[in-house]
Amino acid sequence: MDKLLRVSYSPHIHGENSVPRLMWGVIISLVPAFVLSILYFGLGAILVTATSVLSCVLFEYLIQRFIMKVPPTVNDGSAVVTGVLLAFCLPATIPLWLVALGALIAIGVGKMSFGGLGNNPFNPALVGRVFLFISFPVQLTSWPLPMGFKTKLVDAATGATPLGMIKEGLLNNQQVPPLMEEIPSHMQLFYGNMNGSMGEVAAIALLLGFIYMVVKKIIPPVIPLTILGTVFVFTGILWLANPESNADPLFHLLTGGVMLGAIYMATDYVTSPMTKKGMVVFGIGIGVITVLIRRFGSYPEGVQFAILIMNAFVPLINSWFKPKRFGEEVQHG
Amino acid sequence: MNSIIFITVITLSAIGTAAALILYFVARKFRVHEDPRIDAVEEVLPAANCGGCGYPGCRNFAEALVKSDSFEGLFCPVGGNEVMAKVAEILGREAVTKAPLVAVVRCNGSPEHRPKTSVYDGPITCAISHALYMGESDCPYGCLGYGDCVEACTFDAIYMDPKTNLPLVIDDKCTACGACVEACPRDIIELRKKNPKDRKIFVCCINEEKGAVARKNCKVACIGCGACVKVCPFDAITLENNLAYIDAEKCRLCRKCVPVCPTNSILEINFPEKKMVVKGQEKQEKKGKQDAKGGIGKEEKVAASGSEQKESIEESNKDKESNSSNK
């Protein structure tokens, strides 16, 4: 027998999991949200998303090839996911050069500076987004009204998001219930008929994506359910205590980036905890901080900061919340 | 406005001064008194922090030197006798000298000599593949070629020869710290006495299997025939477990053992070329290559196990030419 046999350690078979399969699964789950965002915001949605994805991929390729001098790994799809998620938390009418800048920061600072895939402690898309938010607050808070393909790209009719309206109103000593009259109904919020970023407007599309990912076993449902649950409970308590100055919990769930953040940003593998117990703690932390910033902080939306803050705690969570070892407590024997 | 700035400056200055004073007194109170000789000794050590002395870092070695009474068990292989002499001076003790050592790789199983019999798939590290099985050849003692020794070396003194898949030691850079010896899971690398002109004679094999088995799996294996033992005028060679071993302390580099080895398992490195003996019955003599002047001390293991005398002579002529062109 002349053929040489192959020798390796066991196991000799492998499951069908692979990094590209997981990344592309996430991207597919974002398709409903993407379709809805085109329907609401028209050309802007397509341009912003395309620019973001292309910039992220390009920057990752360039940095890996020329600065880090390693073989580029853009094929694994993680840069594409970052690109899509970054686009989804930006207004559809944002100038495209800002998108590219955000992508540069997201990939360059948020991911590559730590060593590439798997090494970053902070969610790259959020790093890019927060950078833009703090550096260019005006452009990042001019949210276009959803007018389909009529959504103007320049001199667009923009306004504050529903959350923004509540916040401003409260600052001006207005009461919540009359403010709520001016805001679209809950049902409309569910279907996305409001100002906002492309990804945050349609709760229904995001939920569809969530169900897809859970069924395909891409993410466990723990983190999103915990975050949404915490936000619901916390805002519920506040609303019950003082309905004059607090919006109802359903409103809080349907507005702002909490749905997008809970389902897509907080569940990023690299920056979330490794055990289910840890994930619950992580989720509760994000929920609490989000509501605190929304209600008591000076920003209308707190999810982006909440997630980044909890990302910083993840190594601690990982070392405190270990999985239960088999045979740890001695059973009767 | 001015008053605010004034108050701010005063307040911050006061806080700063207070903090500085606190730090000063705490530093004074909790200062760790160290023997000043430790600093002096650390100064003369090579600062390689390689662990060759057995201590984690040069500072710890310096502490150990100062604390102990004698130089028993304390030697810096990187600095060698020179540095130990300086340390002895600082500590007012008698200096000890040790014969310098160099790392020697005792396997010549290149793919040419040792055919490949399987394909390994897995992490490219010797530790794991050694634990898995005997390797891509049929010799369980042979070098695996995945470079754990190269990884371990902190002096860039060892590298993998891509042609033979075996490690090569750069004698000038090797400090005999022993890291590669530790790293090799098969104990192929040995620290042997360093001879003038980096000359070496050693059995380039550690296979302890019976001769026939060893020879079947590698052309240049030691088959334990004992021919070298018989011919050595200084009793420097011993045979145990089907394997010959040349004691570097006793060996006088006379080279009598090299030509009698039937498998050319004994290598002579950095010796001048012997004249070719063109006779019908005589065995081919092996050539050693001299260092290329000024270059790194590269050594090439050349085992001419040719059956044709003519072929060998042509080869040697070719090498002579390339040798002269190297210079």
Add this chain to the structure above:
Amino acid sequence: MLKTFVKGGVHPPENKLSASRPIESLPLPQTVSIPLSQHIGAPPVPLVQKNDRVKTGQLIARSEGFVSANIHSSVTGKVVKLEDVMDAGGYRRPAVTIQVEEDEWMPEIITTPGLIKEFDLSVEEIIEKVKEAGIVGMGGATFPSHVKMSVPRGKKVELLIINGVECEPWLTSDHRLMLEKGEELLVGIRLIMKALQVEKALIGIENNKPDAIEHLSGLCLGEKGISVVPLKVKYPQGGEKQLIKALTGREVPSGGLPIDVGTVVHNVGTAFAVYEALQKNKPLIERVVTVTGPSVKNPSNFLVRTGTPVNHLIEAAGGLPEDTGKIISGGPMMGKALNSLRVPVTKGTSGILILPESMSVRKPVLPCIRCSRCIFVCPMGLEPYLLMTLSEKEMTERMEKEHVMDCIECGSCSYICPSNRPLLDYIRLGKAQVNQLIRSRKK
């Protein structure tokens, strides 16, 4: 709701191609090379020399110490060599090579077929006979069985568990044994129950073997104290600790043994070997081996003598396929890849799996994306991604704290990792490092 273990586990495709092939006896090979060390523990001392003639079933090596096992000749013939032979462990080890002639069984062995149900042996006699027969764990672990049957002072056993799970994909030798030798199996189980002095035995069988479950359940109706429990199909259901958890709900403590929770686990093949040894005086010299694979012409279950070279079995199953990449002794999750076709079958060889080239090459390794799938699937509650990093950095004490020694090396982590990281390879290295550390502490 089928019983199973709760934590971790994966579900690789089952591929039980040979499940309906009855056990066939193979014609004897020309030579056999019986390795001396076919078990965990000290290798036995050979009793034969070159040119000795041996009979089938003759003792050719005696066990050394308590944790060791006897080796018997599986054929009749002349001893031609006492040299080292390549074994499944990847190194050459001492073996006895015999030139095979026609079978001449040792006189005390009963070769007539037919069930012998009754026995009248004391506990000590059973254990002694099991030891004499050289029986070791046939599930693959090859732990000397007489040691497992001897209850140490101070420990009590309440339950015997018989492992008929066969959770490894592709393998069907235990399945066929349960179907075809069910009655003998039950006698063997009774013998082990006597040795352990227990009244209750449970046979765990995975649900993908409904015919075996039905057959044995029917036979158990006539037996007091023995019952069959179907289990959910999940790997590694057949792991000792997972099986005990599934059947009794008890967890073997970290660093402990099944006896610490009042149970002892034996494989169905071992129970059958106990029957043959005690009722027919036949030592352990043959076993059922599955030969299978996607490209194998006739996936089969063969009754093979120990020492038979693997290529003899492969020939009988239709020859070595053209596209062969790997030959594995055992199952695909925990088996050992062979580097030669001349490796002999041993007491622990449950199957020979031939994988084509397309399934044999590992995919490129990517960095860890911290998806935590390895943690979700680890049946022992460990963190493989962390253990791999610690092993790479040789942080031995930290690995010990992270319970690396609890790893049962099932391979679920490497199987599930989307980045194709060689998690188990490094964890094994880590375990070796921790072992060294523990040994150096004892000194």
